[in-house]
Amino acid sequence: MYINKREGVFSGLKILSYSWAVVGPLTMKFFADHGATVIRIETRQRPCTMRSSAPYKDNKPNYNRGGYFTYYNANILSFALDMNHPRASDVARRLVAWCDVFMENYTPGNMEKWGLSYEELKKIKPDIIMLRQSGYGSWGPYKNLPAFGMVLVPIAGLPNFIGWPGKEPLPVGVSAYTDCISPRFASAALIAALDYRNKTGKGQMLDLSEFEAAIYYIMPAILDYVSNKREPERIGNASPYAAPHGVYPCKGDDRWCTIAVSSDEEWMNLCREIGRPELVEDPRFNTLANRKKNEDELNRLLGDWTVNYTAEDVMARLQAAGVPSGVVENTADAYNDPQLRKRNIYWPMNHSEMGNFTHLGQSFELSKTPARAYSPSPLLGEHTEQICTEMLGMSDEEFVSLMQEGVFE
């Protein structure tokens, strides 16, 4: 059916995926959205944690009605296979023989248990590329430490940068924040590996640690420690390089705007726009150093102005005056944001259980080969039969026999 109809940069590329939670799906996305055929192995015996996470359509818990799962799994084909069934291994091996890329982000040890280690995969398909992602790497002393985004965020040190001086560190409000880092790194590496295979005929194994990937997101602080033995301090919404710099209250309930002034020119523009030109030369605020010194007072003064306007008004006025400023967008704002809407980030699609539902689109745009919404997130096992008969060439008799034995659960 439509499996063979996909266009795009990765049209014809075959990926077999044992994905879990967020990291697997975000990695598959970069390929599926550009035309790759991505088969995700799932089982009803233990559906992905995202399938059993709220929110559910009409608040009815069901693994085909989970919004969290559906949002992240556009363009994926689902194949139900109970890996603990004795006859599953043979089916898995046939899928391995079919694919170019085998990707997985299960807890290290699972693939070995199922006979799907890199060594075994290579025996089936010598030029296979295996991409492994896990919390701390598929080898090393933490390989058995359970990893979740909300635990990786602190282990990678991010909360050192969130919170007020002298108060407790805070989590990133978007839970499992680090889950969006490793997939980007993994995808860039995987494309390089594909190119290498196309040119040399050689496959390889790629091993990524989400912990390591997340450390790249705080590297300046590591260098600061290495160079100056300085540990980061929590500084609220301040910046060493800008003042005013922060979040200011606006008209309405829980409405806020940001303002960030890093040059004297921006400071002058800000003072004029808020009708306080005399502040430009005010000795408390006339230089960045003085603004930093009197920052609390400056923030109060600005907040007294912003609170009279909507966040949208503040943004429009200050941006028109050449001052960096924005609405602090809540989810509804981001969902309706005209700039994000203009880009390829939200894909409404008709899903048989969810109805018309927004799936996540792409994070960047390509001028000649755009990412595309080919198909909505799959029901669990939706494509099992089609894949068996059309892609693996399985006879109807064999398919029925395996099904009756419960292999495709």
Add this chain to the structure above:
Amino acid sequence: NIESAKGRDIFKKLVKTADFVIESFPPGYLDESGIGYTDLSSINKGIILASITPFGQEGPYRDYKDSDIVVMGMSGTLYQTGEFDGPPVHISMPQACLHAGADAAVGCMVAYYHREATGEGQHVDVSMQQSAAWFQANAMPIWELNKGILHRSGAFRAGMSKDVGQRQVWPCKDGYLFFNVIGGRTGAKSLSALVAWMDSEGLATDYQRNMDWDNFDMFTVTREEMQQVLQPVGEFFLRHTSQELLKGAVSKGVSLGPLSSMRDLLNDECLKERHFWKEIEHPELGASLTYPREFFRSSEIDCSIRFRAPLIGEHNDEVFSKIGISGKELESLKQTGVI
């Protein structure tokens, strides 16, 4: 200096043999200077131009001025971060540029894969706002299905259960620790292991010991039940240092995360064993500094970092000699401010 005509000519010569051009000028600047994508692709059909800007090349906000806090604010992340009863709090280590940089790398590679197959390059358009907004966990589905907006919850975590938020930042003997109850089979394994660990120190309660973790339902759990589970856990944490807790978590398989300091990371046992850190020489500083070696391990290729960031113009001679500029010409271009 691409502001000079001669500088632009030299830039175009470099583009002839380049694979990628990466830029982050304000949208429209390169086009106005005659070196936008259309101009560059007429010189080199295969060129891949990656533009990384705050809001992207087109759209109503494309000319807006940015700063990390502004972009993070417009991506949904900032609003959700902070204390329950306080203003949104920014991640003071800039993040939007990192998301965008990583996306540009992926975009360039997708474009490169296409170019290797067809010979055709293209324009990769990356918006920091879009890159930062791309991952919002389950916020969008919650909005679309329930018209719910995830608010700041400070040290607590919302959205996992129907009615209950739970603490996730805990003080321990010498710092902080992140821990929250998770459901499913993985959660059951981790929680049973934690209770057994507490029990071995005489700190588990009957309630915890008798709990059927396999059937613990995160979706319908009540406030009281959560309290009974968590209070003794908090007391247990206070008796241990973060490194003791990390060691125990590793050996017993408990899902918890001590807040690492920079020093902790540089001394981390797992990173050491995986040779994550690499010393890179900075000759002009007379020092070596520690960097991450590589962001993935390949069974086939060594992709380790090779040398420190360049000094401005450090490789001018080498680069310009490749397009036939050297000696006196190079000197004169330097003197006229073109190079």
